[in-house]
Amino acid sequence: MSKELEYLPAFILHTRPFKENQLLMEMLVAGEGRISIIGYKGSKKNTAKTALMQPFRALVVQFKKNTGLRTLKTLDENQLLSKQLSALKSKSLFCGFYLNEVICRLCTADAEYETLYPLYVYSLRNLSDLSLSSNSHLDDAHTNLYLEWILRQFEHRLLQMLGYGISFEQELTMQQSICEDLHYQLLGDQGFVIDAAKPSSLHGKDLLAVSARLNTQVSLEDFVLLDNEAFLAFKRELTIAKSILRVCLHRHLGDKPLKSRELFRR
The missing domain is CATH 2.40.50.140 (Nucleic acid-binding proteins)
Known part of the structure; x- marks a missing residue:
């Protein structure tokens, strides 16, 4: 039977x-x-x-x-x-295509990823929030920052799920906690090592701030309430996160460009 x-x-x-x-x-x-x-x-x-x-x-x-x-x-x-998801529109739709393409490129077919579906639904919920009419009061700058946060969170958590993630809170060679007052260098796509203070190094305080941004839920209402100083700090932290995660993703995506990235350039 x-x-x-x-x-x-x-x-x-x-x-x-x-x-x-x-x-x-x-x-x-x-x-x-x-x-x-x-x-x-x-x-x-x-x-x-x-x-x-x-x-x-x-x-x-x-x-x-x-x-x-x-x-x-x-x-x-x-x-x-x-009933909990609204149709994706405009930049939210482009971001959705980006999620789909990254999953297809990084996640092996038929391999079991138990946490991938919840991560995807979590990201879609956040993207769909932007399509609701009640959030039309969000200006372009705040909308773009919110989208950046959704994408960086997704990339960070996906890399962790696949075993490719790096720690923003622990130094690589000595396995010591990242210190706010020290400077660090990204070693390939493996993690951070202590470095001298120079233009290419990353401040420990910034790495800890990035870690907090990538691991904390932020609602659209929170974005509306950001004052100029908080907005600029958030934007700076996500810019740092993007440069780091781009290095980590490139290691596994290879040189073939992502088609969905072209949508953001049009």
């Missing part, structure tokens, strides 16, 4: 044509990770299914594992989660 298939929460990360009327879908599935699944395209008569087979739609899926690839059996809307 065949085992009944589970219903699992999922998102589509990317699709491409496979065979006649079929798609090869890269999916992020709760408790599983990134999985390649073959499914039939929605027809003109089944526009509801076609609408669901899009990125950033919260889904519940059943799939069957054949020899090699998996086959999609059912696909439905995850109604509970869908």
Whole structure:
């Protein structure tokens, strides 16, 4: 007697044509990770299914594992989660594509990543907040900073999940706590070592501040309340985080450019 298939929460990360009327879908599935699944395209008569087979739609899926690839059996809307997420627009949408592309590039298909789905949902929730009309009072500068924070948090936590993360709180060689009054240098993509005070070195106080930013939840309401001094400090810390995480990501992404980054240049 065949085992009944589970219903699992999922998102589509990317699709491409496979065979006649079929798609090869890269999916992020709760408790599983990134999985390649073959499914039939929605027809003109089944526009509801076609609408669901899009990125950033919260889904519940059943799939069957054949020899090699998996086959999609059912696909439905995850109604509970869908009610909590609004459609991504403008820069939030670009950021969503960036998340999807980084996952597809860094996360091996069929490897189990139990915490990847919760991380993705957490990031989507934050991105979708910007699409709500109640947050229209946020100006462009604060919106951009909020998006930067979402992306840097995602990169940092993803690298940690994959075992590629670095510590912003502990020195690499001596395994001592980062000291506010000392200066440090990033050693490849491995971590920080004590360095002399010079233009290329990083102040320990800044590294600890970056660590706090990357590990703390910040709401849109918090951003609205930032005064100019706090805003500039936040922006400076995220600029430092971006330069560090870009080095770490490049080590694993390689030289092939990310297509989603081009969206931000248009």
